[in-house]
Amino acid sequence: MSQGARDHCFPSWRPAAVLLLLIGSEALFPWSSQSSLFERDPWSLEEAQRILDEIEIEVSLQQEQERLRRLSGDAFEEPSRGLSPKPWFQEMSERYGAPLQQHPQRYGLRLGRRLEAQALHENNTVPIRFHLNFDTLYEDKVQANPFTKDRYCFQEGAWFRVGYPEDPKPVGAGPDNCGDRASSYPTGNKWCICVANDVITEQMRSFAIEATTEAMKDMPTFIQVLPVEGTLKFRSWEGSFPAMWQKTRQTGVACDPDCQKGLHVVVPDSLCSEGLTNTDAVLSVSMPPPVPGVGGAGTFCSADQRGRPLHLIFQWHRRVSENQFSEFSTQELVRHWRGLVLHEAIHGLGFGSSLWRNSYHAGGERRQLVKQLEVTDQDGTKDFIYHFMRYTRTYEVAKDYFACEEDADWQGLPLMSWPVSGRDTHHETRILRDDVMSYGNGLEAVSAITLAALEDIGHYFANYSNAECRSEPKMELRSKI
Structure with a gap:
């Protein structure tokens, strides 16, 4: 590989500050006081209803904005893997304002108020170790769980x-009141009939397990973490958002309840009673009835006492067609x-x-x-972008x-608007089309x-030597920035 090509893969610059990366914010957010950090009362049914209404209004506005943009001729180039919107749980939990810190763990370093003396570096971190949970892909496990029952299609x-x-x-064959499922996904609170493309077939389940398992083998080559000492174990309780779970009729104690109630994944009781050895995080995979245009969605629903994600969720929406299974x-x-x-695991x-x-x-x-x-x-439109x-x-x-050698000429990397x-x-697609975290149809490079x-x-130590290459010409992209 030429040096010019290598420049597209990983930076020649590696700041010494990376070796002094602060571990997190436990000093500011001790686990025992998480409930006091909420900006909105998690015990208020009225507040829970307001949040539900806000999310519904925002979804409606987004759909209308995107419809009007399509009608104007300013079409958006949809990525081949599909869109990746925020899951409902993330929209809801972010409105409450408190960081997720439900499941304290043990680590080799003493994590306390002297965080300025702690650092993440290659000698105290290990390649991240995942446990993959596919229980939500099986009908018997889904239907036996009160929080996931009738959430997925198997027939x-x-x-x-x-x-x-x-x-x-x-009871019966319908019809339902869910509209044209090929062009839109039903909203609100209702019952819908499973169509052929919703069904989690044995072939699709086996493929999802194999594809996820193979792809996740690459993740430890990119990211290292402070290893969990002993077993990774979750708590059984009512959950972080008691009023929301009451409002949505999901009461009761459960293992890792925010994940079961908020993202409707099956969490084995053993994750709370026995825990997992040689594990730093869990990735649970589900296959909800597909939303048109969406490839998948990813987030986390549980974190440790410092806010480091412990339970990641990958909602796989887009199905592999019978023709694709036959052709490839x-x-x-x-x-x-x-x-x-x-993409969804990194989310x-x-x-x-x-x-x-x-x-x-x-401090x-x-x-x-x-x-x-x-x-x-370029068309003169103004916006405020992170x-x-x-x-x-x-x-x-x-x-x-x-x-960009001068700070005066570089105001920072923009996110997608x-x-x-x-x-x-x-990432903004026009700038980082080949990056896995953009909406481009490029190389999907990490x-x-x-x-x-x-x-x-603040929770990860990156292995830049394994960063993957992009093919976009630098100067062309620089002009877009």
Whole structure:
């Protein structure tokens, strides 16, 4: 590989500050006081209803904005793997304002108030170790769980829940009141009928397991973490948002309840009673009835006492067609879907979440990782878009890549502003088309810039030597910035 090609893979610049990366914010957010950090009362039924209404209004506005933009002729180039909107749980939990810190763990380093003396570096971190949970892909396990029952489709013509309907499950063949499922996804609280494309077939389940398993083998080559000491274990309790779970009729104690109630995944009781050895995080995979245009969605629903994500969720929406199964080998399909799996897993690690907006120094001062700055697009349209700011790793790695030598000429790397359903949670496609965290139809590379964005969260140590190459010409992209 030529030096010119290598420059597209990983930065020549590696700040010494990475070796002094602060571990997190436990000093500011001790686990025992999490409930006092909420900006909105998690015990208030009225507040829970307001949040539900806000989310419904925002979804309607986003759909209308995107409809009007399509009608105007300003079409958006949809990525081949599909869109990746925020899951409902992330929209809800971010409105409450408190960082997730439900499950304290043990680590080799003493994590206390002297965080300024702690650091993440290659000698005290290990390649991240995942446990993959596919229980939500099996009908018997889904139907035996009160929080996941009738959420997924295993037979064409069966009924499934959208939202939180109060009326009982219908009997008979319908019809339902869910509209044209090929062009839109039903909203609100209702029962809908499973169509053929909703069904989790044995072939699709086996492929999802194989594709996820193969893609996730790459993740430890990119990211290292402070290892969990002993067993990774979750708590059984009511959950972080008691009023919301009451409002949505999901009461009761459960193992890792926010994940079961908020993202409807099956969590084995053994994760709370026995725990997992040699594990730093869990990735649970589900296959909800597909939303048209969406490839998948990813987030996390549980974190440790410092806010480091412990339970990641990958909602796999887009199905592999029968023609694709016939035309391509399993190995070819696994390679093709690698980008989707890694994209959503990286979201699960915290990419695009409130972790960027709620980061703190060891002394308790807020770290400004991202800031909204006014920009003017090529058509003259003005907008306020989040940028990675000076002194972040993302700022410096991107500055180095685009050869912006003067800070005065570089206001930081902008995040994506359109479409609105993925705003502020992805790289700007026109700048980083080949990056796995953009909406481009390029190489889907896990780039040094994406690794830097994960490091900026404060929980990860990146292996830049394994960053993957992009093919975009630097100077062409620099002119777009």
